[in-house]
Structure formats: C-alpha cells, structure tokens
Amino acid sequence: MKLFITTGIYHPDIGGPATYLKNILFKKKFSKIQKYLLTLSDQKKFIMIENKRNLKIIRIKRKLNIFIRGLLIIIYLIKYARNCDKLYSNGLYFETNLYSIIFKKKYIAKIVGDYHWERFKRKNYFTKSIEDFNNSKNIFILFVKIIRKLTFTNCTKIIVPSNYLKKVVNSWNLGNKKIEIIYNSIDVKDFNFNEPKSLLKKINFQKDDKLICTISRLAKHKNITDLLETINYSNNIKHIIIGDGPMRKEIENKILKLKLKKNVFLLGSLDKKRTYSCLKISNFFILYSSYEGFAHVILEAMHFNNVVIATNVGGNKEIVKNNKNGYLINFNDKKKLNEILNKISKSKILSINKEQKKTIETFSNNLLVKKTINSLCIV
Numbered sequence: 001m002k003l004f005i006t007t008g009i010y011h012p013d014i015g016g017p018a019t020y021l022k023n024i025l026f027k028k029k030f031s032k033i034q035k036y037l038l039t040l041s042d043q044k045k046f047i048m049i050e051n052k053r054n055l056k057i058i059r060i061k062r063k064l065n066i067f068i069r070g071l072l073i074i075i076y077l078i079k080y081a082r083n084c085d086k087l088y089s090n091g092l093y094f095e096t097n098l099y100s101i102i103f104k105k106k107y108i109a110k111i112v113g114d115y116h117w118e119r120f121k122r123k124n125y126f127t128k129s130i131e132d133f134n135n136s137k138n139i140f141i142l143f144v145k146i147i148r149k150l151t152f153t154n155c156t157k158i159i160v161p162s163n164y165l166k167k168v169v170n171s172w173n174l175g176n177k178k179i180e181i182i183y184n185s186i187d188v189k190d191f192n193f194n195e196p197k198s199l200l201k202k203i204n205f206q207k208d209d210k211l212i213c214t215i216s217r218l219a220k221h222k223n224i225t226d227l228l229e230t231i232n233y234s235n236n237i238k239h240i241i242i243g244d245g246p247m248r249k250e251i252e253n254k255i256l257k258l259k260l261k262k263n264v265f266l267l268g269s270l271d272k273k274r275t276y277s278c279l280k281i282s283n284f285f286i287l288y289s290s291y292e293g294f295a296h297v298i299l300e301a302m303h304f305n306n307v308v309i310a311t312n313v314g315g316n317k318e319i320v321k322n323n324k325n326g327y328l329i330n331f332n333d334k335k336k337l338n339e340i341l342n343k344i345s346k347s348k349i350l351s352i353n354k355e356q357k358k359t360i361e362t363f364s365n366n367l368l369v370k371k372t373i374n375s376l377c378i379v
Contacts, residue, residue: 002034003376004084006077008091010039010057014243014269015217016112016161016184017090019296023187025055027369036080038073038092047072056080070095081105086376093151100154108376109152110159111169113293116144121220122246130291134171149174159375161294162315168293180375183318185368186299186360196277199240203265205281209236210341213282213306215275215297216289218245223311223331225254227288232338233263240278244269279304284341290331292316299363302326302356307349309340319363325355 009015011022025035034054041048041059048059058076060069073095081087081099087107089096100107117133120126126133126141133141152158152174160166161184169179205211212231216222224247231239241251241264248266255264270278279285285301287310294315301308308326310316320326329336 002084004081005037006089006092106156108157109155164315165293182371185363185365187365211282212239212284215242218247223288239264305353
C-alpha cells in the first residue's frame, strides 16, 4: 500500500495540519504503508527531499513565484503519486485536484478551515464573519467561490475535524460529497519538557504571579490586539504570546502604546518542547479568535491543567464546556474575562482540571488514527 499526501505545512512548522500529520504518520498502524508527503517549506533551496522511516518528504520552497511553485508541485505529484494507491490532500488542493483530473485519480481531502475567507480577512478585503463571506453576493467573492468549487471536483470524500466545519463545508455547495467528521487529538507521549528557567528570568516571574499563555498565529482573526485591550493587567499578571504572523508588528506597537512591556511578552514561534514548557508553568490559556475550526492547542493547554478561556465560536464549543472544563466567553466581554482571571477559586480550578482529563480521553490519538485509516480504506 502506498499513500501520497499533500499539505501546505508540515513539521517543524506550527499549525493544525502540521501537528495532525505528525501525530498520525509514525503510528504503528501506519508503519507498513509506504508514505510520500509533499509540502511547502521556508527553506533556501527550491527542493529538499528527505527520508524518515517509511516516509519520503518532498519540501518545496514556499516563497517561490506562484506559477513556478505550482509547476513544481505538479511535477513531483507526477513523479511520485502516479504509482500510489491513495491520494490524501491536507492542503495544496488546487494543484492536487488538477493532477487528479489529468491522471484520472480521485482523492480524499481534509479541510480544517476556509483559506479564502482567511486571506480576504488578512488583506482587509472582507471584515465580516466566515458565514457572511459564504453568503455574500459580491461579484469578486462569487468568482472566488466558483474557483473553490472547481478545486474539489475530483474529490470523493471530505474529512473535517468538527461539526462546525462540516456546516461550513456544506455551505460551499460542493455537490453530493460525503463529509466525515474525525476529531483531532493530541499525543500525550510527546509531552517531554524542562522548566524554562531563562523565560522565567526574562519575564521576571514571581511566586505569586498569574501567568497567561496564548498560542496562536498572529493573524487578524485571532484578535490579539483586542485581547491586550480587554485584560486588566496588574503587576502580578504576566502574559506570554507564542506564535508569529503578519500582525506581529501591530501587536508590538500595541504593547508599547498600552505600556505593557513588563506584562506582555512576544516569544515568536517555538518548537513543541519549548511550547509545552511554557504551558507547564502557565495558569491560564486564552484563545480570543473570531473563528476556529478545531483548536489542537486547547487540548494541549488542558493537558497541562491551564484554565482555558476561549471565545464562544466555531469548533471551540465542541471542546470547551462552559463552566465545566473551561470557560466560553463572548468577544469583548471584558467584565467576564477579568472576573475569571481575578476571582476563580482554587476549588473551582481543581474541578475544571478533573473535567479536562475526561475531555482529553474523549479526543484519543488512537481513535484518530483508527478512524483515519478506515476513512482512507488503507487497512
């Protein structure tokens, strides 16, 4: 059995698809399958190829001219995918679909968000919600939606990680395609870490301080600047933000404007080991997005007993049960957010931690692998 996978990001990149693929591809049930993975990467060379056990990874430079990059993707699909039994797309959908049409090879897609809406939002072409985008009658947006529909013409099945995303994909009107929900998970065996002593020193962490952690791509819909304005920072509240992205400069300026240099610390992108080290010492985890498909990072924060506070949007509601294993808040509910940070009791924290353990068991990695293998029919 040979499986070819396409994706926009893969380890060591930070992001849901990268975490998901790393979680499943080296599991025992995948060990007998010859796997090929084509991804984009921030390397200097145009092409890099590496072999890891039963996985051949083809990395194509992300910052190439879009037409040259697309041509290289098609060339390497032709070279390696033609002899594969299954084609599984976690990104690069347009190129994957074009290849599948030319060579009459059906494929299965995993969709974890709406790339077109995110791009429009990032460029300030469209400021409203993902639902408003998919219902828009704007001529340019209608054209983009036609392209999106054509992108999945040869796709036989779509896998999504939440009920919310199933509703989103259904709104795309892709025709009579089967949409299957397979929840993402975390692999607790990966949680090896050391206490980040240098970080504690950098933020001047004191014994009685409350430490907030936010892990996020620094994109517009993650609302980091709004979060900074919402929290009432006192001397004993420290806030570390892990991640990078197009909003970084704006966030740095906001920290300076609000005079939060002693409270808020932008750490940039960290590898998993250092990220887990930060979660281990944090008390609270806040995700303040206006949209989430399914956030791996919420499960990771729960594993480390962080009190999770997330906006009441998208797939967050399928992980966080309000006032049980965490808190769901409405965007810009300043009063509720600060009340949780300042008034939560130790007994409530213990109660939340107990419920978090049950939640993590529900999103089992073994179940993810089993369902994915069954869905791809590679048993």
